[in-house]
Amino acid sequence: MGSDMASKGRVTIREVAERAGVSVATVSRVLSGNYPVPPATRARVLRAARDLDYVANAHARALVGGGRKMVAVVLRQVTSPFYAQVAEGVEAEAAARGWLCLVGTTGGDPARELEFVQLMREEGARLVILVGGVVEDDAYRERVAHYAQALDAAGARLVLCGRPAPDPGIPALVVEFDNEAGARAITAHLLSAGHRRIVFLGGLPGNTALDARVAGYRAALAEHGLPAEAAQVVDCGLGRAAGHRAMTELLKNTREFTAVVAGDDMVAAGALRAITDAGLRVPHDLSVVGYNDIPLAEDFNPPLTTVRTPAEELGRAAVRIALRDPDHTAGTHHLLGTHIVVRDSVQPPPTDGGPTPA
Amino acid sequence: MGSDMASKGRVTIREVAERAGVSVATVSRVLSGNYPVPPATRARVLRAARDLDYVANAHARALVGGGRKMVAVVLRQVTSPFYAQVAEGVEAEAAARGWLCLVGTTGGDPARELEFVQLMREEGARLVILVGGVVEDDAYRERVAHYAQALDAAGARLVLCGRPAPDPGIPALVVEFDNEAGARAITAHLLSAGHRRIVFLGGLPGNTALDARVAGYRAALAEHGLPAEAAQVVDCGLGRAAGHRAMTELLKNTREFTAVVAGDDMVAAGALRAITDAGLRVPHDLSVVGYNDIPLAEDFNPPLTTVRTPAEELGRAAVRIALRDPDHTAGTHHLLGTHIVVRDSVQPPPTDGGPTPA
DNA sequence: CCCCGCTCTGAAAACGTTTTAACTTCCCCT
DNA sequence: AGGGGAAGTTAAAACGTTTTCAGAGCGGGG
Structure with missing residues (x-):
């Protein structure tokens, strides 16, 4: 660094030009690399810079260049392990292409989401990724349709992760996990361990991600020849606190079940804690499984059997798919696979009327 | 939304002016709200917009406005619960003031950090927050001094969270937790439970945050009248994997300790798992404490006694302090307090030569 | 010897906004 | 009635780049 660093304001291209004894045009050409410049001049400019x-x-650049390479991710909160992983995936894939990544959190508030998308339009983001399930009502559909059209008009693209496109005609990409298949598989796992009375804890009617998991749960039950009445779903919503509360409530009544599939791992964490608080043991007295396989799921008590949804890969896929085909392949739906990871929170149900032998 | 939405490119202020039948200056005044405009005109402009x-x-705005309200946070990774919380704090505080928040991850690579800070200079960030301990060597000091001076010259500020300012003269703010006090307190907690042979797992020589915790650990031992040789610190570094590996190693030898204080909760998670794998129980055979109180620490097996470092508050404090006094109160050092949260991972040591009575 | 074309460079326009300075009106005061 | 503001509005400059267009220098082929 030179001793004559500007002490006030930023150094502009003009000053570099002056010091190098060339015009601003030449400096721009060297620095942006958009145009060949003979080595001698080039070196002089670089030196001056x-x-x-x-x-x-960057603003001047973006202004004249008409936009910039930037992707924005919008999610509920970064402190949720699952979302954090998605964000990391997006960021990594963006960085690898030299794109900037802006992450915004909404706390689940649609108003803040709208505000943020608006902001991203101002910032000239060329790709906006909305992640996380949502309750799908008219207001939602209208909002997303608006985003999609506005972004599309500005030459940007919208991708929805884990939430539905409002209409096949809307210019938005959808990338998500196959929630139904995942839930079906994990429920089948419980079934094949011998469980018959299984409750689904953490339904959230209207939220498409959760609805799909509930559907998968029901499908597994049906496939195993159980009547529709065998399904018990507790619509307590997501979050550790909700899981804890609902499970505590459930345990107050006479126990009509031997296993629980939680809406996600955080719900499972709350449930696990509630069960322990009630003096019961997992998996001895009750089996529980989660969803997502967040990084600390194997440190739960006991280590949690759950379904792995490669969250970082979801983020990477979102930007990869959106950026791959420059032609407008909008409206496409992409499903990512999941798989079960078996740990220690499941074992065959206790035999009725007495404790299982060790 | 009108039916005549521009189908190509963005709508500019000029088109709004035209439709409203006023000049661009008037539109700008209405929209930016920097200048009073009579209600009638105002309404007409708003309507047209x-x-x-x-x-x-935003770029044109930032260009003429000389920068923009944006804060950038740089951290190792968002998937680490502690960092995620810090980021959330920064984001929340920034959003509350109408500032934009950009988070960048480095994976711990100084080169990427440099690159990102450079990028933020280009973007015109007015506040850059570097978070996370770091090994402090000459390269680090030089790097940070460079950031600080460059940002300062551009009228931006630099705040360091949990890492040292290279020199009292450098224009940077430091905000961090009192690591030494925290480690001293949690070690004292173990001491007062009767433990005498305590190992510190997760030292990272040169990393100032960890060094301070080690110092606090040693101080607590000394205050309790133990000789300096009583301290055993294992420099395995941070991360769940490191903790698991080091603990496994430690357990291979004859056990010379009854408790372990981990460098942070992730190390504790690894250690806990290693202990369980070895067929031992916490806290019955061994007591373990962590550091940071990450959100899932209470779901560990057993729920972890640890020291709570309000991470979100750290993030909030960083922007609050940096933005509060417009006068250049640089070089200041701010320490945030911490406190112990007691859960179930500590109990008195087993009596020598036999199992403790229940 | 002249002209063409190539390489290198510079002047100036453009990007979309904010803001300063100036210019009308119109009203009120003397 | 005339002059001084105040209020409302506008034209134009400025922000820092990139890029287009054109000019200058120069070597080679006819």
Whole structure:
């Protein structure tokens, strides 16, 4: 760094030009690399830029260049392990292509989501990724349709992760996990361990991700020849606290079940804790499984059997798919696979009327 | 939304002006709200803007406005619960003031950190927050001094969370937890439960955050009248995997300790798992404490006694402090307090030569 | 010897906004 | 009635780049 660093304001391209003894056009050509410049001049410019510790003004660049390489991710909160992984995937894939990644959190508030998308339009994001299930009502559909059209008009693309496109005609991509298949598989796992009375804890009617998991759960039950009445779903919503509360409630009544499939791992965490608090043991007295396989799921008590949804890969896939085909292949739906990871929270149900032998 | 939405490119302020029958200056004044405009004109402009679904170009704004309200957080990874919380704090505090928040991840690579800070200079961030301990060597000091001076010259500020300012003269703020006090307190907790042979698992020589915790650990031992040789610190570094590996190793030898204080909760998670794998029980055979109180620490097996470092508050404090005094109160050092949260991973040590009575 | 074309460089326009300075009106005061 | 503001509005400059267009220098082929 030179000793004559500007003490006030930023160094502009003009000062670099002056010091190098060339015009601003030449400096721009060297620095942006968009145009060949003979080695001698090039070196002189580079030298001057380095001496002055010049940094380009991204705004000026974006202004004339008409936009910039930026992707925005919008999610409920970064402190949720699952969302954090998705964000990391997006960020990694974006960074690998030299794109900037902006993450915004909404706390689940549609108003803040709208606000953020608006902001991203102002910022000239070329790709906006909305992640996380949502309750799908008219307001939602209208909102997303608006986003999609506005972004599309500006030459940007919208991808929805784990939430539905409002209409086949809307210019948005959808990338998500096959929730139904995942839930079906994990429920089948419980079934094949011998469980028959299984409750689904953490339904959230209207939320498409959860609805799909509930559907998978019911499908597994049906496939195993159980009547529709065998399904018990507790619509307590997501989150550790909700899981804890609902499970506590459930345990107050006479126990009509031997296993629980939780809406996600956080719900499972709450449920696990509630069960322990009630003096029961998992999996000895009750089996429980989760969903998502968050990083600390194997440190739960006991290590949680759950279905792995490669969250980071979801994020990567979202940007990869959106950026791959420049032609407008909108409206496409992409499903990502999942698989069960078996740990220690499941064992055959206790035999009726007495404790199982060790 | 009007039926005549521009189908190509963005709607500019000029088109709004035209439709409203005023000049661009007037539109700008209405939209930016920097200058009073009579209600009638105002309404007409607003109407035109809405009809055209106009969104301002943030770049043009930032260009003329000389920068923009944006804060950038740089951290190792968002998937680490502690960092995620810090990021959330920063984001929340920034959003509350109408600032934009950009989070960048480095994976711990100084080169990527440099690259990102450079990028933020280009983007015109007015506040850059570097978070996370780091090994402090000459390269680090030089790097940070460079950031600080460059940002300062551009009228931006630099705040360091949990890492040291290279030199009192450098224009950077430091905000961090009192690591030494926290480690001293949690070690004292173990001591007062009767433990005498305590190992510190997760040292990382050169990393100032960890060094401070080790110092606190040693101080607690000394205060309790134990000789310096009583301290055993295992420099295995951070992360769940490191903790697991180191603990496994430790358990291979004859056990010379009854408790372990982990460098952070992730190390504790690994250690807990290693102990369980070895057929031992916590806290019956061994007591374990962590550091940070990450959100899932209470779901560990057993629920972890640890020291709570309010991470979100750290993030909030960083932006609050940096933005509070416009005068250049640089070089200041702010320490945030911590406190112990007691759960179930500590109990008095087993009596020598036999199992403790229940 | 002249002209063409190529390489290198520079002047200036453009990007979309904010803001300053100036210019009308119109009203009120003397 | 005339002058001084105030209020409302506009034209134009400025922000820092990229890019187009054109000019200058120069070597080679006819």
